[in-house]
Amino acid sequence: xxxxxxxxxxxxxxxxxxxxxxxxxxxxxxxxxxxxxxxxxxxxxxxxxxxxxxxxxxxxxxxxxxxxxxxxxxxxxxxxxxxxxxxxxxxxxxxxxxxxxxxxxxxxxxxxxxxxxxxxxxxxxxxxxxxxxxxxxxxxxxxxxxxxxxxxxxxxxxxxxxxxxxxxxxxxxxxxxxxxxxxxxxxxxxxxxxxxxxxxxxxxxxxxxxxxxxxxxxxxxxxxxxxxxxxxxxxxxxxxxxxxxxxxxxxxxxxxxxxxxxxxxxxxxxxxxxxxxxxxxxxxxxxxxxxxxxxxxxxxxxxxxxxxxxxxxxxxxxxxxxxxxxxxxxxxxxxxxxxxxxxxxxxxxxxxxxxxxxxxx
Amino acid sequence: xxxxxxxxxxxxxxxxxxxxxxxxxxxxxxxxxxxxxxxxxxxxxxxxxxxxxxxxxxxxxxxxxxxxxxxxxxxxxxxxxxxxxxxxxxxxxxxxxxxxxxxxxxxxxxxxxxxxxxxxxxxxxxxxxxxxxxxxxxxxxxxxxxxxxxxxxxxxxxxxxxxxxxxxxxxxxxxxxxxxxxxxxxxxxxxxxxxxxxxxxxxxxxxxxxxxxxxxxxxxxxxxxxxxxxxxxxxxxxxxxxxxxxxxxxxxxxxxxxxxxxxxx
Amino acid sequence: xxxxxxxxxxxxxxxxxxxxxxxxxxxxxxxxxxxxxxxxxxxxxxxxxxxxxxxxxxxxxxxxxxxxxxxxxxxxxxxxxxxxxxxxxxxxxxxxxxxxxxxxxxxxxxxxxxxxxxxxxxxxxxxxxxxxxxxxxxxxxxxxxxxxxxxxxxxxxxxxxxxxxxxxxxxxxxxxxxxxxxxxxxxxxxxxxxxxxxxxxxxxxxxxxxxxxxxxxxxxxxxxxxxxxxxxxxxxxxxxxxxxxxxxxxxxxxxxxxxxxxxxxxxxxxxxxxxxxxxxxxxxx
Numbered sequence: 019x020x021x022x023x024x025x026x027x028x029x030x031x032x033x034x035x036x037x038x039x040x041x042x043x044x045x046x047x048x049x050x051x052x053x054x055x056x057x058x059x060x061x062x063x064x065x066x067x068x069x070x071x072x073x074x075x076x077x078x079x080x081x082x083x084x085x086x087x088x089x090x091x092x093x094x095x096x097x098x099x100x101x102x103x104x105x106x107x108x109x110x111x112x113x114x115x116x117x118x119x120x121x122x123x124x125x126x127x128x129x130x131x132x133x134x135x136x137x138x139x140x141x142x143x144x145x146x147x148x149x150x151x152x153x154x155x156x157x158x159x160x161x162x163x164x165x166x167x168x169x170x171x172x173x174x175x176x177x178x179x180x181x182x183x184x185x186x187x188x189x190x191x192x193x194x195x196x197x198x199x200x201x202x203x204x205x206x207x208x209x210x211x212x213x214x215x216x217x218x219x220x221x222x223x224x225x226x227x228x229x230x231x232x233x234x235x236x237x238x239x240x241x242x243x244x245x246x247x248x249x250x251x252x253x254x255x256x257x258x259x260x261x262x263x264x265x266x267x268x269x270x271x272x273x274x275x276x277x278x279x280x281x282x283x284x285x286x287x288x289x290x291x292x293x294x295x296x297x298x299x300x301x302x303x304x305x306x307x308x309x310x311x312x313x314x315x316x317x318x319x320x321x322x323x324x325x326x327x328x329x330x331x332x333x334x335x336x337x338x339x340x341x342x343x344x345x346x347x348x349x350x351x352x353x354x355x356x357x358x359x360x361x362x363x364x365x366x367x368x369x370x371x372x373x374x375x376x377x378x379x
Numbered sequence: 380x381x382x383x384x385x386x387x388x389x390x391x392x393x394x395x396x397x398x399x400x401x402x403x404x405x406x407x408x409x410x411x412x413x414x415x416x417x418x419x420x421x422x423x424x425x426x427x428x429x430x431x432x433x434x435x436x437x438x439x440x441x442x443x444x445x446x447x448x449x450x451x452x453x454x455x456x457x458x459x460x461x462x463x464x465x466x467x468x469x470x471x472x473x474x475x476x477x478x479x480x481x482x483x484x485x486x487x488x489x490x491x492x493x494x495x496x497x498x499x500x501x502x503x504x505x506x507x508x509x510x511x512x513x514x515x516x517x518x519x520x521x522x523x524x525x526x527x528x529x530x531x532x533x534x535x536x537x538x539x540x541x542x543x544x545x546x547x548x549x550x551x552x553x554x555x556x557x558x559x560x561x562x563x564x565x566x567x568x569x570x571x572x573x574x575x576x577x578x579x580x581x582x583x584x585x586x587x588x589x590x591x592x593x594x595x596x597x598x599x600x601x602x603x604x605x606x607x608x609x610x611x612x613x614x615x616x617x618x619x620x621x622x623x624x625x626x627x628x629x630x631x632x633x634x635x636x637x638x639x640x641x642x643x644x
Numbered sequence: 645x646x647x648x649x650x651x652x653x654x655x656x657x658x659x660x661x662x663x664x665x666x667x668x669x670x671x672x673x674x675x676x677x678x679x680x681x682x683x684x685x686x687x688x689x690x691x692x693x694x695x696x697x698x699x700x701x702x703x704x705x706x707x708x709x710x711x712x713x714x715x716x717x718x719x720x721x722x723x724x725x726x727x728x729x730x731x732x733x734x735x736x737x738x739x740x741x742x743x744x745x746x747x748x749x750x751x752x753x754x755x756x757x758x759x760x761x762x763x764x765x766x767x768x769x770x771x772x773x774x775x776x777x778x779x780x781x782x783x784x785x786x787x788x789x790x791x792x793x794x795x796x797x798x799x800x801x802x803x804x805x806x807x808x809x810x811x812x813x814x815x816x817x818x819x820x821x822x823x824x825x826x827x828x829x830x831x832x833x834x835x836x837x838x839x840x841x842x843x844x845x846x847x848x849x850x851x852x853x854x855x856x857x858x859x860x861x862x863x864x865x866x867x868x869x870x871x872x873x874x875x876x877x878x879x880x881x882x883x884x885x886x887x888x889x890x891x892x893x894x895x896x897x898x899x900x901x902x903x904x905x906x907x908x909x910x911x912x913x914x915x916x917x918x919x920x921x922x923x924x925x926x927x928x929x
Contacts, residue, residue: 080550102549103558115547119565128561129551180552381740381830381840388741395737398730399749402808403756406767409777413770419777465668471661480665487676489917491869493886494906497893498679501686501903523676577758584760587871587886591894601760601872608876613769620763627758 032058032183032217039088041074049074050241061218063228066238072221076186081105108177109186112193114169116161122172123157129180147179167198187220203230237261255370262303271302283339287316289369301372304364309345314363322354336360413617431618443603451582454521458578462529470537484530487523496588514597520588525578536570576634583627687903699900716884723806723867728860731814739822753812762872764805772796797879805873814859821855861920885909
């Protein structure tokens with residue numbers, strides 16, 4: 019692979035910006051005033067359940083859906099009114115969409131020919147792109163002669179051959195089986211290291227893919243952007259109940275804020291309340307793996323409802339005054355009996371106070 | 380699946396063959412048999428002869444074959460171009476425009492062929508365009524009739540074509556015309572050839588409109604078959620009919636060969 | 645935000661899709677719509693000149709038109725009914741009582757559909773004509789001077805030919821519908837003790853109804869407009885609307901009358917065809 023920084027005709031520099039982008043079909047809002055910026059060279063995951071508007075956002079960048087209001091910028095250029103073929107992007111979709119009537123090399127060369135790249139340079143660019151995804155020896159095959167994973171690599175090579183500044187990946191791994199998927203995740207991470215200037219917008223419903231690959235994650239739900247931040251930020255200090263439950267596992271406990279502590283089902287828990295006024299209802303988010311068994315600060319007493327062995331850990335469900343609290347513990351020598359009393363605890367700094375039902379507004 | 384006993388299956392198959400064979404297979408066989416017979420006044424034809432074929436492949440009948448071929452090929456090609464173009468253009472229109480084109484291009488199917496013939500006759504027997512008495516009026520009518528079928532099959536195929544190919548091509552920077560030429564048309568090729576075969580077969584067997592229009596120097600095979608049977612030469616008619624069927628089948632076979640070569644999955 | 649020159653050029657050069665739809669319409673209009681309009685106009689222009697409804701009055705009053713109309717309708721209804729019954733039975737056997745050669749039968753039907761209709765009448769002439777197979781067999785066996793089969797030149801001959809030719813048009817959508825039917829349903833039904841007749845009535849028939857409706861209305865339109873079969877029987881007393889159009893225009897050169905019959909034929913046919921499209925779109929066939 020020749021070094022990055024080469025541009026070919028029609029390719030845009032990196033960077034995506036959504037400016038108050040809304041999309042509506044038949045009066046149904048599927049994307050609601052999205053504001054989001056993807057920096058050049060950044061991997062942004064759009065994470066959310068189906069129907070959250072994440073794919074619509076990607077298709078608005080590609081030009082396949084027209085925003086009903088708002089603007090889309092690529093590399094600082096307003097592309098809202100440009101047809102897809104003038105946007106200079108690369109795109110990979112779930113079903114690969116390789117052209118069945120063309121060999122692998124012709125598939126990869128398609129974008130270069132369509133953009134009228136100098137003829138003499140095309141073979142080298144095609145070879146480079148196939149080399150990049152490890153498919154150089156398959157140039158003469160037809161797509162139908164390749165496995166799903168191989169087709170996916172070719173689709174990526176095809177999207178990258180024109181050296182776009184922006185790469186759009188729409189659930190690229192969801193058609194692959196679990197083992198191939200983790201291999202491709204590693205591949206994609208490597209690709210991104212080799213192409214440090216390319217902005218990648220990665221649409222997925224899989225939190226593992228998002229946490230593994232993304233520099234930042236934009237969490238979408240019900241047509242809205244719920245939260246945006248680095249994987250660590252979202253995991254450690256989510257801003258909404260939805261983010262907390264969608265990115266990683268979470269105990270979400272209904273609490274009432276008091277002076278310097280919160281009240282939960284008859285327990286006084288010491289957590290940072292920030293500037294939340296006393297008397298306000300809130301949700302306390304504690305990650306199950308940060309919950310310990312036995313007495314300690316912020317102790318919760320209840321009875322064991324269920325114990326699940328998960329190989330290296332035990333998952334404990336403890337009923338505390340009608341609320342079920344999860345704890346992921348390192349494998350226990352002696353598992354507590356169901357119905358036995360149990361005490362759980364967590365550190366003050368491991369709890370995050372969230373506004374109630376931010377996702378349900 | 381439905382009938383399980385051995386006797387029941389046998390009985391059902393027996394009834395099926397009793398219905399199917401005399402109704403569908405025997406008629407075609409009878410025509411073939413008659414085309415090589417000297418006489419048929421009993422249960423079976425008597426005497427074998429190739430003389431009907433000699434008549435069916437020479438002189439006026441040979442001319443009728445070339446007439447039919449020229450008519451069918453030109454009508455099919457024009458129909459494929461016009462109907463296919465309309466179908467592809469309709470595919471990129473909004474619902475209202477699509478419905479309008481659908482209606483317009485389906486109309487020739489709904490209008491009786493005889494009436495299409497009459498309409499063409501009425502319209503082109505007067506200025507500004509005088510085509511009556513020429514071969515062009517026959518070709519024109521055939522084209523109108525088969526265009527509807529070309530439109531129908533191409534638009535069905537275009538509907539089935541996954542838009543993801545088109546979108547992938549557009550995202551790679553291909554203009555709509557480039558997408559059409561390099562992606563859509565190649566992917567639709569199997570359906571296009573199927574449509575061409577359908578148009579060809581229909582035009583080869585077209586009789587209704589042709590009877591209204593044909594000039595003496597442009598008699599296609601079906602008219603020739605009718606003329607033969609009408610004056611009592613049933614055996615010659617049968618031989619010409621076999622020529623018609625064989626030609627149609629050969630062309631359809633050739634087309635389906637192209638089609639299998641052109642289908643990718 | 646700055647847009648590049650290329651982008652601006654592209655924006656002005658983009659052609660709306662409607663423009664691409666124009667050329668084929670422009671071709672079709674003079675070749676088909678204009679002639680059709682002339683037929684309608686001619687139907688209001690009696691030979692004496694002027695514009696009046698008199699051609700309609702004359703045609704509607706004539707016995708030949710009334711006969712043709714009733715013959716056409718009953719032949720069309722009869723062939724449709726026959727095709728539906730026969731097509732359903734045959735498709736049922738092909739789909740659910742599999743036998744060796746079933747595939748070949750399906751292929752044969754496709755081939756059959758690509759032949760013109762009048763070949764059937766031609767074949768029937770050899771089979772049931774005055775000197776054909778059936779009568780020949782009869783005279784051979786009984787020693788009589790002539791056989792008993794003379795129905796070819798009656799409407800029954802046309803009916804037989806039309807049922808033969810159009811039945812495959814019913815079978816095709818039916819076979820497609822049957823191939824989508826889950827055979828597990830039939831197996832469950834028969835494991836619950838349902839007899840074949842009951843399975844057909846309660847499981848298969850409801851599934852087949854949309855395809856039957858679509859196929860049936862298609863056959864209705866086609867038999868209404870059939871010309872070749874009727875022409876080839878050579879029967880003077882079987883006149884259908886298309887035959888009447890041909891007769892008035894070509895044999896009698898009475899164009900206004902031919903156009904009136906044509907307009908009536910178009911009205912019935914287009915109406916039924918719209919019905920067919922509606923039915924087949926609803927069932928997705």
